Amino acid sequence: MSDLRRDPISGRWVIIAPERAGRPSEFQSVPVPEHSHLCPFCEGNEAETPGEVLAYRSPDSQPNQPGWYIRAVPNKFPALQSYGSLEEKRSGIFQQMTGVGCHEVIIESPRHLTSTSELSDKQVERLFCVYRDRLVDLSHDERLVYGLVFKNAGPPAGATLSHTHSQLLATPVLPFNVSEELASVRAFFDRHGGCLFCEMIQVELAGQHRIVEQSSNLIAFCPFAGRFPYETWILPKSHASHFEWQDDASLGQLACLVRRIICRMESVISQCAYNYLIHTAPFDTGQVEHYHWHIEIFPRLTKLAGFEWGTGYCVNPVPPEEAAKLLRNSHSE
């Protein structure tokens, strides 16, 4: 079982997860061929994954058999385990917690595609509906307080399998970055009586030079202090705290915008590895006035080196204003 440990010096938590050591590392050996009997995520290889917790599939097909469009399954090498209870232990200066939670994989296509950008509009809409449906389902588990959807595409972004997939992590305590972000925007709300994200959207709309795309409901821009070259955030223009409260039509528009932004990144950067993260409010709250859901997408061109580990500062060689200009002028299909 995993355990979470707190470094007494920095105060940071680390997940010690010996189960993860057994993960396949496809990219370190021979790449898996297209649509292969070797790829556990390809249609026909359903027995290679744990049983599905959700699938969108053709009406005449059976669970864990071919005929699906999208599948969500438990992660075979989870960083957190769904069994056991949350227990904290202290011993002198050391503090640790059992690694309880939920770690799922969402297989984005029955075909051996390698990027979300290769999905059709219809398929990427389904994918975002699966994100929502799994978050809503997990929010009913009383042990869990937060759900994080994320995607790793390409080895530099931490993917170990090339078949396009996303992941969902649900946790019994707020992850460090989430509670830090919530505290920061809460402090802004207390001082100024408004949502910091709403304020940021107004500033970007007024300035225009960091905007990549916008529609009546959504805005995509390169943030002022982006950590990575071409980092782009997508937000709803109107205040909304929970990603998972959207209807199918809104999710469809969002999904197509995410796909277009990834296409733009892939047209600017060859062999573009990337991550995206969906930031939403904690499960057990109503509409939160100071929090605004958003998606962060970032290509992985730079590496974290001694500089970043020593200082805590990311170094971004591409000013966000230039990045936005290049992305705006790139192909979105």
Place this chain on the structure above:
Amino acid sequence: MSDLRRDPISGRWVIIAPERAGRPSEFQSVPVPEHSHLCPFCEGNEAETPGEVLAYRSPDSQPNQPGWYIRAVPNKFPALQSYGSLEEKRSGIFQQMTGVGCHEVIIESPRHLTSTSELSDKQVERLFCVYRDRLVDLSHDERLVYGLVFKNAGPPAGATLSHTHSQLLATPVLPFNVSEELASVRAFFDRHGGCLFCEMIQVELAGQHRIVEQSSNLIAFCPFAGRFPYETWILPKSHASHFEWQDDASLGQLACLVRRIICRMESVISQCAYNYLIHTAPFDTGQVEHYHWHIEIFPRLTKLAGFEWGTGYCVNPVPPEEAAKLLRNSHSE
């Protein structure tokens, strides 16, 4: 010129450094051959780097000419610039600072070696004396408050040139990670009246199972909440806040221990990329009771993926107790 920008949401600073985009990326094309006219760090190619700020060299040789053992030169693609003054600017929710500081490269050998472990004992002793001498020199610059020595070896660790080299960054404000660490150990000191690092050394000496090596003066162990597989910290057993206050004999012992630890990592992990960082107290202080200098060495086997960027937790698949056991039983030469 670089600028530092603060993300209003997370509060984190980022360095926007367009000059860094021009860096060579040796590893993405053909590797540079051994001792080559193409490598800017090899003996004979001194004109390819900015002029040296310090060199240990044979008595009959001239500055910026062959005949050196170790050279320190300004970084040709600095993340921070040594000209200009520190200026802060605020505009609504956005805050930024000029990227002032000092960024040097320490070339560890005239020969085209690729790891600190390949240096002789004599040469690695010289290297650590150069670290000290450069830190002491920069501590006299009134604009600077902190000096960070770090090393990137291998592309996964962020190195762009293979010729073995270290870097030194000196800054006009405390880097985020340094001030966070100082605040944490200060809080411990205020509560318990002792140094947290000294306490940790006592715990590790009592338990023994995370120790890799120790001598009368130094201890090397895998920390309880290590972020990376095989992460190892080296500390002096007696309390001391400033790395750069050591004499040649102490530095010699330390340098040889660092070299042995890297040898151990390289014998356990094939093609081991690694970083190390020297954590010392800020320049402008006397002996600090709550801070204890130390070196962190970490192989780079895992990648930061959506999981880590979303949660803020590193996932380490090798429990530190197992890592220490493997390192203890490995070859140190």
